[in-house]
Amino acid sequence: MRNQGAVHRTFTGHHMLIAMASFFAVVIGVNAVMATFASRRWSGLVVEDTYVASQEFNSKAAAMRAMAATGISGNLSLSRDGIHYDVKNRDGSPATVQDVTLTFRRPVGDREDFQLALTKKSEGRFEVEHHVRSGDWIVEIISRNKDVTVMHEAVRIDMADFGL
Incomplete structure (x- = not known):
């Protein structure tokens, strides 16, 4: 015997849209939070100008070797x-x-x-x-x-x- 009160539900396109939107909302939200934390914790700056730093490297290395030799x-x-x-x-x-x-x-x-x-x-x-x-x-x-x-x-x- 079938129960007359039971509702038969199907997975529709609207359900899929909600599932996909929820998934991407969580991914984007987590990325935004992590990017915010990263930008507030560390500037990422090692040197002001990498080109100038590369040009000065050999002279600085030679000065350090001379200093170590003393x-x-x-x-x-x-x-x-x-x-x-x-x-x-x-x-x-x-x-x-x-x-x-x-x-x-x-x-x-x-x-x-x-x-x-x-x-x-x-x-x-x-x-x-x-x-x-x-x-x-x-x-x-x-x-x-x-x-x-x-x-x-x-x-x-x-x-x-x-x-x-």
Whole structure:
């Protein structure tokens, strides 16, 4: 016996249209949200002008090789509220340096980037009191004697490694 109250439904073109429109609305919505998050988190900018950067590459690489040949090395250390940087000659003696500048950059994004000038405590020893937030940082260190760059290096650090 058939139930007289049962309604027989069929899948029509209108149902297919609603299903397709819903599917593409979800895909487009997710893409829009992800694109918004990506554009707010990272500028995507590595260099201002890639052509100029490519033209300067060889001269910068030669300068870095010459700097490495001098044997001068640096050691960056961080504590809870202090940053220390030691600059030494090849033989371990303190290097003659007048000023050291640190530039802290996040690997992704530039909203939290900052620069610090360290204070000279003794020959080859520089310090500054500053709290660095936890997370990954790329620290660019430039040591100068007068207007000559003595040491230029970049170090990637994870502040979680320091228990901070």
